[in-house]
Structures are given as C-alpha cells and as structure tokens.
Amino acid sequence: MTEVWAAIPVKGLTGAKQRLAALLSGEQREALAAAMLKDVLDAVAKSRVAGIMVNTADPRSAALARRYGARVVSEDACAGHTSAVLGMGRLLSREGRSAMVALPGDIPLMTGAELNAVIAACGEAGSFVIAPAHDELGSNAVLCTPPDVIPLRFGDDSYFPHLEAARRHGVEPRIVRAPGIGLDVDHPADLRALLAVRPRRAIRTIALLESMGL
Numbered sequence: 228m229t230e231v232w233a234a235i236p237v238k239g240l241t242g243a244k245q246r247l248a249a250l251l252s253g254e255q256r257e258a259l260a261a262a263m264l265k266d267v268l269d270a271v272a273k274s275r276v277a278g279i280m281v282n283t284a285d286p287r288s289a290a291l292a293r294r295y296g297a298r299v300v301s302e303d304a305c306a307g308h309t310s311a312v313l314g315m316g317r318l319l320s321r322e323g324r325s326a327m328v329a330l331p332g333d334i335p336l337m338t339g340a341e342l343n344a345v346i347a348a349c350g351e352a353g354s355f356v357i358a359p360a361h362d363e364l365g366s367n368a369v370l371c372t373p374p375d376v377i378p379l380r381f382g383d384d385s386y387f388p389h390l391e392a393a394r395r396h397g398v399e400p401r402i403v404r405a406p407g408i409g410l411d412v413d414h415p416a417d418l419r420a421l422l423a424v425r426p427r428r429a430i431r432t433i434a435l436l437e438s439m440g441l
C-alpha cells in the first residue's frame with residue numbers, strides 16, 4: 228500500500244475566519260478555528276495515514292498539532308494556503324515519501340473512514356485523487372502520488388482547475404465525494420449547514436457552536 232502523509236496548513240488562530248465576523252466575535256472565531264482543527268486531527272489520527280505534518284507559524288496551533296503526534300514545520304507557512312501545501316510537498320519529496328494528502332483545518336465533519344476512502348483510491352506513482360467541496364468549487368482533499376505529481380493552486384475556485392491541471396500532465400484524476408470532507412466552514416451558510424447535519428456526531432465544533440447559542 229502507498230505510504231500517505233497528511234499535510235495540513237494552518238494559518239493561525241488569531242484573526243481566523245474573518246468572513247464569520249458578522250456572527251461571531253474574534254474570541255469566538257478563534258475558539259471555532261481551534262475546535263475545527265482538533266476535529267480534523269481527530270479524524271486524521273483515526274485514518275490509515277503514515278504520518279501527519281502541520282505547517283504553521285502559530286505557536287498555539289503547533290502545540291495543538293503536537294498533541295496528536297504531528298510533525299510541525301513552518302516552510303512558507305505565512306505565504307498562504309497554496310505555498311504552505313507546496314512547502315510540505317517539497318519536504319516530503321526530499322525525504323522520499325511516496326504520497327501526500329493535503330487537507331484544510333476547517334472540515335470538522337470529516338471522518339477517518341472518509342479519509343481512508345480517499346487513500347484507497349490512490350494508485351501507484353503518477354496518480355491524483357481529489358475530494359471536492361460540496362459546491363464543487365474548493366479542493367478539500369487532494370492526494371498526490373508523488374507529492375509533486377501536478378502543480379497545485381488552491382483558492383475559492385480550484386476544483387475544476389485541479390482536474391484540468393492533472394489531465395494536462397497526463398494524469399486522469401480520481402474523484403471521491405465525501406459529505407464530511409466536502410463541508411468546509413468559511414461563510415455563515417456553512418455554519419447553518421453544519422448545524423443542520425443529522426444525525427449529529429459528537430464533535431467539538433458542533434458542541435462549541437451550540438454552547439454559543441447558534
């Protein structure tokens with residue numbers, strides 16, 4: 228089986244989730260970002276990844292990640308999501324790691340089983356697996372074998388560009404649709420979708436939002 232490392236870029240907790248400022252205070256948004264990261268790390272720790280790498284320059288996020296046995300790095304951590312992922316890809320490639328699955332820290336409904344389904348779709352060298360956001364705009368899980376198999380560029384509209392980039396490089400993408408991975412929390416509508424999930428799973432993020440009266 229291909230050895231897959233999880234790669235999670237974390238911008239930091241201070242000033243997190245600005246697009247939720249109409250609903251949540253700065254302190255609440257920091258708490259939300261921390262809860263979501265914990266839920267993501269919980270799921271990753273229950274999956275079949277060979278290791279966890281977190282790229283961050285934020286001391287609190289780094290300390291949290293280390294509790295899950297994650298390796299913390301800071302290569303291009305402050306240069307944006309894409310640069311942070313590419314930095315981890317370069318490190319893993321230099322070390323001879325065979326595959327990397329890039330995940331955001333704001334998909335709290337992801338389960339270890341969903342991540343295992345992404346890993347199971349991984350082929351031999353020269354393969355690319357992607358799990359899109361629910362709106363088919365974002366790329367919420369991207370598995371590259373090897374880590375630099377195609378050029379990555381994340382953003383609000385990266386899913387179809389990633390499919391096109393893979394095909395341009397002679398790689399037919401494999402698509403895995405997973406509802407937990409698909410729900411990233413950036414906008415007020417995402418919070419409503421998260422709280423509407425049934426049946427509820429006992430995750431930190433939902434418990435926190437409910438404690439805030441949402």
